Amino acid sequence: xxxxxxxxxxxxxxxxxxxxxxxxxxxxxxxxxxxxxxxxxxxxxxxxxxxxxxxxxxxxxxxxxxxxxxxxxxxxxxxxxxxxxxxxxxxxxxxxxxxxxxxxxxxxxxxxxxxxxxxxxxxxxxxxxxxxxxxxxxxxxxxxxxxxxxxxxx
Amino acid sequence: xxxxxxxxxxxxxxxxxxxxxxxxxxxxxxxxxxxxxxxxxxxxxxxxxxxxxxxxxxxxxxxxxxxxxxxxxxxxxxxxxxxxxxxxxxxxxxxxxxxxxxxxxxxxxxxxxxxxxxxxxxxxxxxxxxxxxxxxxxxxxxxxxxxxxxxxxxxxxxxxxxxxxxxxxxxxxxxxxxxxxxxxxxxxxxxxxxxxxxxxxxxxxxxxxxxxxxxxxxxxxxxxxxxxxxxxxxxxxxxxxxxxxxxxxxxxxxxxxxxxxxxxxxxxxxxxxxxxxxxxxxxxxxxxxxxxxxxxxxxxxxxxxxxxxxxxxxxxxxxxxxxxxxxxxxxxxxxxxxxxxxxxxxxxxxxxxxxxxxxxxxxxxxxxxxxxxxxxxxxxxxxxxxxxxxxxxxxxxxxxxxxxxxxxxxxxxxxxxxxxxxxxxxxxxxxxxxxxxxxxxxxxxxxxxxxxxxxxxxxxxxxxxxxxxxxxxxxxxxxxxxxxxxxxxxxxxxxxxxxxxxxxxxxxxxxxxxxxxxxxxxxxxxxxxxxxxxxxxxxxxxxxxxxxxxxxxxxxxxxxxxxxxxxxxx
Numbered sequence: 105x106x107x108x109x110x111x112x113x114x115x116x117x118x119x120x121x122x123x124x125x126x127x128x129x130x131x132x133x134x135x136x137x138x139x140x141x142x143x144x145x146x147x148x149x150x151x152x153x154x155x156x157x158x159x160x161x162x163x164x165x166x167x168x169x170x171x172x173x174x175x176x177x178x179x180x181x182x183x184x185x186x187x188x189x190x191x192x193x194x195x196x197x198x199x200x201x202x203x204x205x206x207x208x209x210x211x212x213x214x215x216x217x218x219x220x221x222x223x224x225x226x227x228x229x230x231x232x233x234x235x236x237x238x239x240x241x242x243x244x245x246x247x248x249x250x251x252x253x254x255x256x257x258x
Numbered sequence: 259x260x261x262x263x264x265x266x267x268x269x270x271x272x273x274x275x276x277x278x279x280x281x282x283x284x285x286x287x288x289x290x291x292x293x294x295x296x297x298x299x300x301x302x303x304x305x306x307x308x309x310x311x312x313x314x315x316x317x318x319x320x321x322x323x324x325x326x327x328x329x330x331x332x333x334x335x336x337x338x339x340x341x342x343x344x345x346x347x348x349x350x351x352x353x354x355x356x357x358x359x360x361x362x363x364x365x366x367x368x369x370x371x372x373x374x375x376x377x378x379x380x381x382x383x384x385x386x387x388x389x390x391x392x393x394x395x396x397x398x399x400x401x402x403x404x405x406x407x408x409x410x411x412x413x414x415x416x417x418x419x420x421x422x423x424x425x426x427x428x429x430x431x432x433x434x435x436x437x438x439x440x441x442x443x444x445x446x447x448x449x450x451x452x453x454x455x456x457x458x459x460x461x462x463x464x465x466x467x468x469x470x471x472x473x474x475x476x477x478x479x480x481x482x483x484x485x486x487x488x489x490x491x492x493x494x495x496x497x498x499x500x501x502x503x504x505x506x507x508x509x510x511x512x513x514x515x516x517x518x519x520x521x522x523x524x525x526x527x528x529x530x531x532x533x534x535x536x537x538x539x540x541x542x543x544x545x546x547x548x549x550x551x552x553x554x555x556x557x558x559x560x561x562x563x564x565x566x567x568x569x570x571x572x573x574x575x576x577x578x579x580x581x582x583x584x585x586x587x588x589x590x591x592x593x594x595x596x597x598x599x600x601x602x603x604x605x606x607x608x609x610x611x612x613x614x615x616x617x618x619x620x621x622x623x624x625x626x627x628x629x630x631x632x633x634x635x636x637x638x639x640x641x642x643x644x645x646x647x648x649x650x651x652x653x654x655x656x657x658x659x660x661x662x663x664x665x666x667x668x669x670x671x672x673x674x675x676x677x678x679x680x681x682x683x684x685x686x687x688x689x690x691x692x693x694x695x696x697x698x699x700x701x702x703x704x705x706x707x708x709x710x711x712x713x714x715x716x717x718x719x720x721x722x723x724x725x726x727x728x729x730x731x732x733x734x735x736x737x738x739x740x741x742x743x744x745x746x747x748x749x750x751x752x753x754x755x756x757x758x759x760x761x762x763x764x765x766x767x768x769x770x771x772x773x774x775x776x777x778x779x780x781x782x783x784x785x786x787x788x789x790x791x792x793x794x795x796x797x798x799x800x801x802x803x804x805x806x807x808x809x810x811x812x813x814x815x816x817x818x819x820x821x822x823x824x825x826x827x828x
Binding site: 170172173174175176177182229248250252253254255 | 492494495496497499506507508509512676718719722723725726731733734736756782783784
């Protein structure tokens with residue numbers, strides 16, 4: 105059980121570990137961003153890709169996105185991306201219908217596993233897209249996550 | 259010579275032509291209705307979605323249950339004669355009455371009420387008598403759906419299920435009593451009684467720890483049988499999330515596969531899933547997860563006479579669905595040889611109250627539960643001249659009464675009522691008591707609302723709910739029916755995509771203007787902190803005022819785009 109971990113986190117005023125690190129001055133917000141600010145400010149998918157300096161990606165079955173089919177809470181949608189492509193050096197996550205689609209861009213180095221797990225905010229039903237950089241090439245996979253009004257079930 | 263079935267058919271005809279029949283006498287020949295020849299060495303009984311109906315009731319099956327995508331025209335999306343034909347059931351028979359809406363009122367008068375825990379107990383004991391050690395599985399939606407369940411905070415159903423001899427359970431509506439109450443029952447009443455509460459797909463929202471046992475292994479005739487639980491995946495979406503704030507649900511195929519493999523590794527020779535996914539979701543899951551012998555399903559309230567055999571990468575999984583409201587008991591017999599299932603037989607037994615004597619102990623328990631509330635339960639609100647039911651994709655006559663009440667009492671232009679699939683049926687001439695009204699409305703978030711909405715918002719809501727019902731991918735469906743709409747006529751095309759299904763919305767002969775604001779009444783808000791008179795007070799006020807419910811004008815949409823002879827719609 106994770107009861108201890110849970111209590112420790114609750115003790116940290118409920119903030120996530122990364123937020124705590126930022127607050128403690130361990131990392132500055134700009135250093136958290138792997139991609140340039142412009143990519144995160146981009147209003148559509150194409151501009152976000154351009155902002156990250158990435159070419160059009162090819163579809164890959166070696167990328168697995170784990171996310172709910174229907175979000176329980178659009179404000180915190182858990183998303184996991186696993187890339188088994190050799191030499192994976194970056195994983196970006198985009199929610200296509202968000203005002204600014206680029207949600208996260210993780211740089212992986214030193215032979216880190218191609219795996220990231222985070223929670224993203226989604227305003228509407230959309231494709232969640234994972235962009236993987238490996239060996240200088242760009243790959244992608246998508247998964248639809250539905251955001252619904254709720255109620256009326258069963 | 260006339261056989262029993264033909265005799266009953268003749269009686270039904272006789273009744274239809276106005277001949278008086280004494281149903282008890284007419285049915286005296288049915289004593290062997292429940293004699294199931296013994297088969298195999300592992301037997302599992304399955305009940306689901308009884309919705310807290312302790313006493314016998316009427317329950318009409320739908321005449322509209324449209325299948326979309328791969329489910330088009332397939333089980334469970336067959337209604338009426340299409341279903342009878344598929345399973346070789348003769349029209350006009352007792353079985354035909356159990357499984358379809360056909361000639362419902364007349365047949366209900368002939369064959370009587372269904373379900374009731376005292377009658378069900380007699381049947382469960384009868385099956386156990388011929389199959390010692392057999393297990394009783396409860397697929398959930400057991401603690402909600404009646405006045406006494408709500409007023410006793412589910413304690414009546416917990417006590418009744420323990421007395422019935424339930425062995426293993428998985429939840430859905432149970433969660434609407436709140437996480438704390440669920441844990442209290444699981445950790446105390448159920449633990450003491452040896453009832454296992456299983457759900458592989460309920461985990462903590464922070465670290466993904468299992469909240470309940472994912473599965474349990476029980477033994478019968480020395481054979482290990484694993485039962486994996488699958489709670490309703492969309493509980494925090496279809497019902498209030500604030501009631502289970504720290505738990506996450508979802509379908510979780512990967513978790514299911516992991517626990518099925520784990521159960522096999524721990525010596526299970528039979529692995530079954532006790533599921534509240536809904537049948538279309540179960541069928542898809544059966545094609546993706548391997549190593550499951552059978553999925554015992556519920557949620558969508560489909561009374562399916564025989565399992566569907568679904569192929570997957572490593573074999574075949576049987577998928578069943580056992581109806582609702584205590585109307586059916588499924589009995590699955592497995593013949594297990596050399597460590598695996600070598601054969602099976604299944605029967606979905608309708609629980610006809612006239613054919614099963616009451617179990618006296620259970621009857622006494624039910625009386626004890628109801629006695630303190632008798633005055634409230636028996637309050638006469640109105641008499642209905644119409645036949646009142648709920649089930650169906652788009653609307654039911656009782657839902658129409660609720661919509662009419664909401665619009666009149668609240669002074670609204672239009673009304674929404676949730677597409678719930680529970681709620682009992684009343685015959686013409688029946689008294690609508692508070693007990694019967696609560697059958698349609700007893701939930702823990704009963705507030706009614708009156709909201710100003712633009713025409714555009716109204717359409718967005720209708721499109722959203724419609725997609726939960728008709729999305730071509732079952733994993734995006736939630737299993738309820740379409741939101742019932744009062745005041746607004748519309749056209750629906752189930753085969754279109756979200757945003758394109760609803761058209762021709764008309765209010766009082768005028769097109770609904772996307773920019774105009776309308777007063778819309780509703781109930782059962784899933785958001786926290788919404789206040790308003792409970793729905794039963796609003797409808798009771800209307801019924802007391804009306805005194806007699808005249809034939810109801812059912813607001814049904816025009817359905818297009820499903821072909822002229824869709825077997826899911828009559």
